[in-house]
Amino acid sequence: MLMLEGKGVTKYFGGLVAVSNVDFNVERGEIVGLIGPNGAGKTTLFNLISAALSTQQGTITFKDIKITGMKPHQICKLGIARTFQSVKIFPNISVMDNVMLGALFGKSSGTSSEVLLKETEEILEFVGLSDIKDVPAKDLTLVNQKRVEVARALATDPELLLLDELMAGLNHTEISETMEMVTRIRDNGITILMIEHVMKAIMSICDRIVVLHHGEIIAEGTPEEVSTSKKVIEVYLGE
Numbered sequence: 001m002l003m004l005e006g007k008g009v010t011k012y013f014g015g016l017v018a019v020s021n022v023d024f025n026v027e028r029g030e031i032v033g034l035i036g037p038n039g040a041g042k043t044t045l046f047n048l049i050s051a052a053l054s055t056q057q058g059t060i061t062f063k064d065i066k067i068t069g070m071k072p073h074q075i076c077k078l079g080i081a082r083t084f085q086s087v088k089i090f091p092n093i094s095v096m097d098n099v100m101l102g103a104l105f106g107k108s109s110g111t112s113s114e115v116l117l118k119e120t121e122e123i124l125e126f127v128g129l130s131d132i133k134d135v136p137a138k139d140l141t142l143v144n145q146k147r148v149e150v151a152r153a154l155a156t157d158p159e160l161l162l163l164d165e166l167m168a169g170l171n172h173t174e175i176s177e178t179m180e181m182v183t184r185i186r187d188n189g190i191t192i193l194m195i196e197h198v199m200k201a202i203m204s205i206c207d208r209i210v211v212l213h214h215g216e217i218i219a220e221g222t223p224e225e226v227s228t229s230k231k232v233i234e235v236y237l238g239e
């Protein structure tokens, strides 16, 4: 079942086209990887989906609802959550409070505080932050700050999760743990669109990969298809 669809999606910054007439789709239950060189337009595409930036041409639909033109909080309530390439957490409040904010503003806002508290505790357990839930977020290591962002996104109760370079800057062990966590999130019924440069992760957990270059999709297919595509090897993967 089609969950997210973009048609002719375009974004200019001044004279520069960052995302150019892009068509894409994500099916419910998939893990889709979005790859491509730096500056390809990957983060811009996430910003258009989540309405952090406005789309200039084209339309994006989520569960058959046109979301282009909507506000970020409306899109969040519909069931799309995201993380950021450079972590954006609230540094001076606790891990728990960071995640609670997601619960308060997300899909199930309006739920009683006991229920929200219980759900937040469960999410902290799920991402492995229970032991440090009272620590100010700024005192965490990078991997744990990234887990806070994932937990906050999950707390909004999304159906689609956008992950922007979640594995960047992590060591081998942390990457393996993160791959396992992403797979568990999908197994819990959440569809995933992830930007990633860590090829090992992309190739082993994605069902499908989309390759962006200069704002255009240059290849799309299974990890096998994409990793053997001449064009992709030429512009991105190298020999």
Ligand SMILES: Nc1ncnc2c1ncn2[C@@H]1O[C@H](COP(=O)(O)OP(=O)(O)O)[C@@H](O)[C@H]1O
Residues within 6 Å of the ligand: 013, 016, 018, 036, 037, 038, 039, 040, 041, 042, 043, 044, 045
């Ligand atoms: N807010 C912005 N204002 C101006 N230019 C931007 C902005 N965001 C991104 N760009 C430009 O758009 C292009 C695509 O950037 P980005 O989407 O961040 O690429 P990626 O995430 O694939 O590395 C780059 O040339 C970048 O400099």
Ligand SMILES: [Mg+2]
Residues within 6 Å of the ligand: 042, 043, 044, 085
């Ligand atoms: Mg980016």
